[in-house]
Amino acid sequence: MMNLIYTGKTKDVYELNDGNYLLKFKDDVTGENGVFDPGANTVGLTIEGAGRAGLKLTKMFFEKLKEDDIPTHYVDANIEEATMTVIPAAVFGKGLEVICRYRAVGSFLRRYGMYAEEGQPLDAFVEITIKDDERQDPPITEDALSMLGILTKDEYSVVVDLTKKVAGVVKEALCTKGIELYDIKFEFGRNNKTGEIILIDEISGGNMRAFKEGKYIEPLLLEKLMLEE
Numbered sequence: 765m766m767n768l769i770y771t772g773k774t775k776d777v778y779e780l781n782d783g784n785y786l787l788k789f790k791d792d793v794t795g796e797n798g799v800f801d802p803g804a805n806t807v808g809l810t811i812e813g814a815g816r817a818g819l820k821l822t823k824m825f826f827e828k829l830k831e832d833d834i835p836t837h838y839v840d841a842n843i844e845e846a847t848m849t850v851i852p853a854a855v856f857g858k859g860l861e862v863i864c865r866y867r868a869v870g871s872f873l874r875r876y877g878m879y880a881e882e883g884q885p886l887d888a889f890v891e892i893t894i895k896d897d898e899r900q901d902p903p904i905t906e907d908a909l910s911m912l913g914i915l916t917k918d919e920y921s922v923v924v925d926l927t928k929k930v931a932g933v934v935k936e937a938l939c940t941k942g943i944e945l946y947d948i949k950f951e952f953g954r955n956n957k958t959g960e961i962i963l964i965d966e967i968s969g970g971n972m973r974a975f976k977e978g979k980y981i982e983p984l985l986l987e988k989l990m991l992e993e
């Protein structure tokens with residue numbers, strides 16, 4: 765028996781009998797008008813096999829993070845079923861997204877275009893946005909997070925440190941395939957049992973922008989390139 769507790773844009777979340785959660789990866793990807801965009805808040809298109817491909821890459825990265833002793837929610841994955849068993853976590857507030865940027869693209873460029881050039885290198889710049897579709901995921905500062913009781917200053921620095929570590933692992937892995945990571949988006953939460961801050965959600969092509977020889981790599985192609993021998 766499992767209980768559907770949340771229907772997301774790209775995944776459904778079930779509660780299992782033992783208290784763990786099951787994430788079901790769907791073939792829906794974010795974007796607009798049929799064009800993929802990792803920053804979008806709407807489902808833009810459905811691609812056959814996208815869920816399974818996203819899960820494969822997610823599994824590979826979460827297993828790598830485990831070897832590096834980076835705390836995550838990962839328990840195991842079933843590729844056939846496109847499901848991943850995870851440790852339940854409480855998100856911060858109603859959910860935050862944490863972005864690590866190596867090059868100026870996407871919303872960073874839209875906001876800071878007066879000063880930043882497209883594709884300009886950024887030094888693993890971390891920024892946090894609020895998951896709030898209605899308000900287009902506004903960025904929020906460390907001070908505002910602590911004032912609003914969403915994240916203490918200590919928690920903020922844990923999240924930023926973990927983000928740089930995890931993004932570094934992904935960047936390295938892509939680099940071995942001649943692919944450059946421009947930016948990537950994560951979610952974190954507090955482990956329901958231990959209170960520890962852990963990486964949750966997924967690490968798939970849908971959460972990052974990657975380029976090979978200056979050309980943008982779509983999520984499905986990225987997953988193929990990363991997983992082939």
Ligand SMILES: Nc1ncnc2c1ncn2[C@@H]1O[C@H](COP(=O)(O)OP(=O)(O)O)[C@@H](O)[C@H]1O
Nearest residue numbers: 772773774775777837850851852853951964965
């Ligand atoms: N370990 C976890 N504990 C609790 N919630 C989680 C965990 N991992 C992922 N989630 C949540 O499950 C949802 C996954 O579905 P998704 O389609 O990505 O949702 P969204 O449309 O909110 O991005 C997200 O809201 C994410 O915050």
Ligand SMILES: [Mg+2]
Nearest residue numbers: 772773774965
């Ligand atoms: Mg999501």
